[in-house]
Amino acid sequence: MEINRRNFMKKATIAGLTTVAFTAPAASEPVTVQKSKKKSVPAPTDRIRTGFIGVGNRGQGHLRTCLAMSSADIVSICDISERSLSAAKKLISESNHPEPKVYTGNDFAYLEMLAKEDLDAVIISTPWEWHTRMAVASMKSGAYTGVEVPAATTLDECWDLVNTHEETGVNLMFLENANYDRSFLAILNMVRQDIFSELLHCRCGYLHDLRGVKFNDGIEYDYVPGHPLKFGKEAYAEAQWRGLHSIRRNGDVYPTHGIGPVAKALDINNGNRFLSLSSFATKARGLKKYVDDYGGANHPLAKIQWNCGDIVTSTINCANGETILVTHNCNNPRPHIGDFMVQGTKGLWHEDWKSIYVENQSPVKDAYEADEKWIEKFNHKYWREEGESAAGSGHGGIDYMVLNDFFKAVKENKPAPIDVYDAAAWSAISALSEMSISKGNAPVDFPDFTRGQWIKYRDEKTFASDDKFPMLADRFIKY
Amino acid sequence: MEINRRNFMKKATIAGLTTVAFTAPAASEPVTVQKSKKKSVPAPTDRIRTGFIGVGNRGQGHLRTCLAMSSADIVSICDISERSLSAAKKLISESNHPEPKVYTGNDFAYLEMLAKEDLDAVIISTPWEWHTRMAVASMKSGAYTGVEVPAATTLDECWDLVNTHEETGVNLMFLENANYDRSFLAILNMVRQDIFSELLHCRCGYLHDLRGVKFNDGIEYDYVPGHPLKFGKEAYAEAQWRGLHSIRRNGDVYPTHGIGPVAKALDINNGNRFLSLSSFATKARGLKKYVDDYGGANHPLAKIQWNCGDIVTSTINCANGETILVTHNCNNPRPHIGDFMVQGTKGLWHEDWKSIYVENQSPVKDAYEADEKWIEKFNHKYWREEGESAAGSGHGGIDYMVLNDFFKAVKENKPAPIDVYDAAAWSAISALSEMSISKGNAPVDFPDFTRGQWIKYRDEKTFASDDKFPMLADRFIKY
Numbered sequence: 001m002e003i004n005r006r007n008f009m010k011k012a013t014i015a016g017l018t019t020v021a022f023t024a025p026a027a028s029e030p031v032t033v034q035k036s037k038k039k040s041v042p043a044p045t046d047r048i049r050t051g052f053i054g055v056g057n058r059g060q061g062h063l064r065t066c067l068a069m070s071s072a073d074i075v076s077i078c079d080i081s082e083r084s085l086s087a088a089k090k091l092i093s094e095s096n097h098p099e100p101k102v103y104t105g106n107d108f109a110y111l112e113m114l115a116k117e118d119l120d121a122v123i124i125s126t127p128w129e130w131h132t133r134m135a136v137a138s139m140k141s142g143a144y145t146g147v148e149v150p151a152a153t154t155l156d157e158c159w160d161l162v163n164t165h166e167e168t169g170v171n172l173m174f175l176e177n178a179n180y181d182r183s184f185l186a187i188l189n190m191v192r193q194d195i196f197s198e199l200l201h202c203r204c205g206y207l208h209d210l211r212g213v214k215f216n217d218g219i220e221y222d223y224v225p226g227h228p229l230k231f232g233k234e235a236y237a238e239a240q241w242r243g244l245h246s247i248r249r250n251g252d253v254y255p256t257h258g259i260g261p262v263a264k265a266l267d268i269n270n271g272n273r274f275l276s277l278s279s280f281a282t283k284a285r286g287l288k289k290y291v292d293d294y295g296g297a298n299h300p301l302a303k304i305q306w307n308c309g310d311i312v313t314s315t316i317n318c319a320n321g322e323t324i325l326v327t328h329n330c331n332n333p334r335p336h337i338g339d340f341m342v343q344g345t346k347g348l349w350h351e352d353w354k355s356i357y358v359e360n361q362s363p364v365k366d367a368y369e370a371d372e373k374w375i376e377k378f379n380h381k382y383w384r385e386e387g388e389s390a391a392g393s394g395h396g397g398i399d400y401m402v403l404n405d406f407f408k409a410v411k412e413n414k415p416a417p418i419d420v421y422d423a424a425a426w427s428a429i430s431a432l433s434e435m436s437i438s439k440g441n442a443p444v445d446f447p448d449f450t451r452g453q454w455i456k457y458r459d460e461k462t463f464a465s466d467d468k469f470p471m472l473a474d475r476f477i478k479y
Numbered sequence: 480m481e482i483n484r485r486n487f488m489k490k491a492t493i494a495g496l497t498t499v500a501f502t503a504p505a506a507s508e509p510v511t512v513q514k515s516k517k518k519s520v521p522a523p524t525d526r527i528r529t530g531f532i533g534v535g536n537r538g539q540g541h542l543r544t545c546l547a548m549s550s551a552d553i554v555s556i557c558d559i560s561e562r563s564l565s566a567a568k569k570l571i572s573e574s575n576h577p578e579p580k581v582y583t584g585n586d587f588a589y590l591e592m593l594a595k596e597d598l599d600a601v602i603i604s605t606p607w608e609w610h611t612r613m614a615v616a617s618m619k620s621g622a623y624t625g626v627e628v629p630a631a632t633t634l635d636e637c638w639d640l641v642n643t644h645e646e647t648g649v650n651l652m653f654l655e656n657a658n659y660d661r662s663f664l665a666i667l668n669m670v671r672q673d674i675f676s677e678l679l680h681c682r683c684g685y686l687h688d689l690r691g692v693k694f695n696d697g698i699e700y701d702y703v704p705g706h707p708l709k710f711g712k713e714a715y716a717e718a719q720w721r722g723l724h725s726i727r728r729n730g731d732v733y734p735t736h737g738i739g740p741v742a743k744a745l746d747i748n749n750g751n752r753f754l755s756l757s758s759f760a761t762k763a764r765g766l767k768k769y770v771d772d773y774g775g776a777n778h779p780l781a782k783i784q785w786n787c788g789d790i791v792t793s794t795i796n797c798a799n800g801e802t803i804l805v806t807h808n809c810n811n812p813r814p815h816i817g818d819f820m821v822q823g824t825k826g827l828w829h830e831d832w833k834s835i836y837v838e839n840q841s842p843v844k845d846a847y848e849a850d851e852k853w854i855e856k857f858n859h860k861y862w863r864e865e866g867e868s869a870a871g872s873g874h875g876g877i878d879y880m881v882l883n884d885f886f887k888a889v890k891e892n893k894p895a896p897i898d899v900y901d902a903a904a905w906s907a908i909s910a911l912s913e914m915s916i917s918k919g920n921a922p923v924d925f926p927d928f929t930r931g932q933w934i935k936y937r938d939e940k941t942f943a944s945d946d947k948f949p950m951l952a953d954r955f956i957k958y
Contacts, residue, residue: 045613047813150920174521197768200761200762200789200790200811201761201763201789201790201808209845228541270708276919276920278794278920278922280757280794280796280802281802282679282680282800282801282802283679283799283800283801285679286536286824289676289824309800310680310801310824311679311680311822313680313794313802315759315792315794316759317759317918317920320762321762322761322762323759323760323761323792324792325792325804329680332679332822332824332827332838333824333825333826333836333838333845334822334826334827334845335836335845335846335847336845343790343808343811343813345764345765345768345789345811345812346811346812347811348811352832353831353832357812357813357814358741359812366688366812366813366814366815367814368814370753383827439878440755440922441755441794441796441922442755442921442922443757443919443920443921460916
């Protein structure tokens with residue numbers, strides 16, 4: 001661990017996050033500088049001194065996963081909510097782990113924690129609008145930074161993340177658990193073994209009825225009919241802030257659960273990149289209707305003018321000629337699906353319907369078959385080796401998988417498997433979709449956050465590399 | 480039947496389709512002029528004198544359906560292919576119907592037929608690029624015109640259809656059989672009974688592996704591996720011309736099977752309209768790969784440079800705030816699906832997965848149920864009353880349903896259930912998608928082919944009106 005640099009960062013950070021003359025690589029240095037730095041770093045300790053910024057619902061989920069792992073010490077936690085802090089402390093004490101230092105009292109208590117604690121890793125699980133500034137501060141403190149999704153809500157914030165990483169040489173991992181889905185990792189193996197041949201088109205999205213979450217009074221995780229509808233300061237957890245993004249914004253405010261897995265299948269930032277995007281929004285009806293239906297048309301919240309279209313549909317052009325459809329739909333009654341579809345010139349797969357077709361391999365011409373045998377056959381190394389450990393962790397095991405990959409990267413101080421460039425490119429969809437919609441569905445261009453490096457295959461950054469299967473670069477490209 | 484007008488049109492037509500002083504309403508007259516005209520028309524005969532332009536695969540399908548019906552006399556057929564004419568004549572004689580008059584010999588033989596025969600109805604089933612000019616000539620001849628899909632390939636052609644209809648007062652029905660799908664008509668009933676409440680978003684498309692059709696040597700309906708790949712003049716049926724649309728164009732060249740049912744659910748041209756569209760195309764890989772795989776990389780056809788992206792994704796904005804996703808994908812191995820999805824503020828339905836969810840009605844919260852019971856419960860009048868007659872006709876009965884509706888409209892000389900404005904708006908997607916793609920996915924605007932009339936609910940034009948269920952105008956709007 002780079003203790004000296006970290007201590008230096010700490011001082012810079014506590015001084016108020018102003019610009020300082022870093023000893024870290026200059027902004028113009030190539031991305032791979034981290035790799036050479038790694039060699040001069042002392043061998044990592046086994047125990048990772050970990051701090052948590054945000055221990056609400058999501059932070060507590062990560063806490064539970066961490067406590068079940070052997071690698072992390074929970075040194076400190078930070079939150080502004082007494083309820084969240086108590087729940088977190090209870091989880092820790094029940095696991096017979098030492099009591100963590102607590103930072104609280106104001107929105108910027110996290111800066112004090114980053115300055116005072118000698119942290120190897122920081123996990124950020126706070127409202128979306130806090131992610132970037134906290135991740136920037138954490139990287140500046142020298143701690144390997146894990147940030148929840150989305151990483152940023154504007155293009156400037158995306159650049160802040162990238163610039164800070166390049167200036168400090170400190171890694172950020174984007175904690176996109178959806179990338180660790182067992183089915184999707186098997187499909188990734190199939191993609192890399194050319195089962196679908198050349199990829200053409202993918203679909204993905206986040207289609208999940210979150211109306212209950214957005215009006216939750218905190219008695220249960222979700223709103224319960226008959227309870228009072230709560231929103232804003234009086235409400236619980238995400239209901240305090242998430243709905244604001246439906247009042248003030250119109251775009252795909254939560255794209256990364258969808259785009260993450262697809263981006264990795266398409267080698268985005270690793271020989272391919274997002275070029276441009278157009279977004280379309282339907283009218284906004286769902287949240288108003290929810291208040292009318294469950295609170296009555298005279299409920300004070302019935303007056304809210306919602307801005308965000310119920311269903312936002314974005315189409316992305318990729319440099320290699322593929323297109324991607326991304327859908328956001330969280331304000332209407334509906335089953336939760338990811339709308340994942342991966343299609344190549346030999347076949348295609350639909351996650352939600354567990355259906356697959358591969359030319360000359362599926363038993364009936366032009367008919368889907370159940371994907372079960374394929375998913376089993378191509379089960380990813382992560383799930384073969386860690387499936388049992390993951391069992392019981394959140395979201396069907398993917399919460400374990402993502403933190404396991406995170407702490408592995410922290411221990412080896414290696415580049416993040418889902419890095420700051422991924423965080424920026426995937427999160428950028430939010431801001432770009434708002435721009436496109438506000439411009440009458442005009443196509444808008446993605447920044448190239450890699451500053452040209454995307455064009456090369458950078459094998460040390462290949463997500464979820466499964467030794468059994470050669471990567472694209474080994475199959476076709478060889479450069 | 481308006482015999483006098485038809486004879487007048489016939490003369491105008493044979494004179495070479497030049498502009499003539501029609502006795503029919505001027506272009507500026509309102510659409511509803513047909514309704515008032517209808518009253519002055521003599522009672523229809525029972526037998527409908529019908530002519531066929533095009534008796535290839537699709538025309539023979541219509542012929543079989545007609546021959547099984549009691550209402551139509553096949554007076555004349557027209558085609559340039561001896562093989563098609565022989566097959567058609569054989570079908571007719573085997574059904575013990577009188578031999579039709581045959582028009583052939585050159586591409587414009589249909590003009591002679593329209594001039595010489597005293598036709599009540601004409602059914603056009605020819606290559607796409609002939610549809611508009613034939614439909615225009617047919618309307619000018621005074622015959623109620625049924626035209627296969629798509630009706631037009633450019634915006635000018637769309638206007639030609641509309642202008643001709645308005646100038647002549649003669650009706651055109653767009654023979655979109657997909658609108659008569661049993662499941663979709665049941666869903667239409669559900670939409671009209673507000674089971675899904677206010678509609679927000681629909682998906683649709685034409686996703687069908689037509690590679691075999693595009694290289695067919697004519698030994699079987701589809702290409703058979705081992706046979707020589709044929710394309711263009713040497714090939715059979717659609718393989719003579721359909722692939723050209725993949726060489727010369729890049730867009731959604733075949734949108735109407737998808738958009739038709741969705742347009743009717745969304746009351747397009749009947750209180751709603753398409754405003755604008757953006758289209759995205761993937762790279763073109765499928766047809767080249769097909770030739771490589773089945774003919775070898777040295778096959779002469781392997782040199783073709785294909786233009787049309789394998790998967791074309793278009794998103795449409797509607798005046799009432801809904802969005803529609805339309806997909807075209809015909810050059811890759813895949814099961815045939817329509818990608819139909821209809822979503823409102825209370826629930827949604829996916830045709831391909833036979834899955835539905837309706838808030839507070841589906842048995843498990845946030846979980847799809849099989850759609851079977853719903854489709855049965857809301858089974859449309861057409862299928863309740865005509866389902867047995869339809870059984871055995873093409874495409875699962877919808878070929879019967881569409882021609883049954885056509886001949887019903889012809890007999891009563893009433894406005895077409897799928898009229899010239901629908902034909903224009905739905906077919907316009909092709910040209911608009913090409914424009915959008917060529918302009919870098921820019922949004923492009925739909926013409927309003929109704930010249931402002933779309934804003935009113937025109938109940939005489941309501942598609943598949945089922946007396947049991949009130950229409951939108953009777954539920955909400957009342958104006």
